[in-house]
Amino acid sequence: MDSNHSIDKPKNILNSPELLQCKLETRAYPNKHEQLKEIRLATVEKYPHLYTMNVAADEAQLLSIMLKLMNAKRTLEISVFTGYSLLSTALALPDDGKVIAIDVNREAYEVGLPFIKKAGVEHKIDFVEGIAVQILNDLLNNERSQAIFRIGNHFILFHGGEGTFDFAFMDADKKNYKNYHEVLLKLVKVGGAIAYDNTLWFGSVAYSEDV
């Protein structure tokens, strides 16, 4: 990009507690599932410096609408944290739908899990702890297109392979997006969709390189 046309990084005025409360009341709370509200509040309480990692309420709503319009049944959730987007996804799937949810760290998922259980959708979720790119490649490449993962104290056999997922939502390490994309293009069926969080990173893709 021509640096003459780049923009300066704006000052971050968006993190005051009053503004957070206002955002929750006007964007996150109305018309949202009770447990989505609860999971967000629990995240703010447990992770006061990291809670903004949860996707925005309207973003989760958009994902949910997409899943319902597509009649998605098998999806991938790449990175979970406390599980706001995961819960929104699980709520949007049919009762026999499945989301394979991958995160390198289970600790934050445990914070959100009680609300997922209360929402009655835990049975739609298979949480896999590990490095996402490895797990996705296992899902793609394992012999007979199957991969075995340890979940808690038991092992689960997944059907994987090319075109076996309707949808994938990516919100993990951004530097690896290009690598994820190569494998997701194969795992997600033709006519499915892959959604990437933070693609424009608050407009920072337009900042000058020195910023």
Ligand SMILES: C[S@@+](CC[C@H](N)C(=O)[O-])C[C@H]1O[C@@H](n2cnc3c(N)ncnc32)[C@H](O)[C@@H]1O
């Ligand atoms: C932005 S948060 C996800 C937020 C989630 N979508 C939500 O709405 O609550 C990013 C997560 O990515 C996970 N993560 C980062 N690198 C990863 C990797 N290589 N493999 C798996 N998970 C990873 C982190 O542990 C963190 O929980």
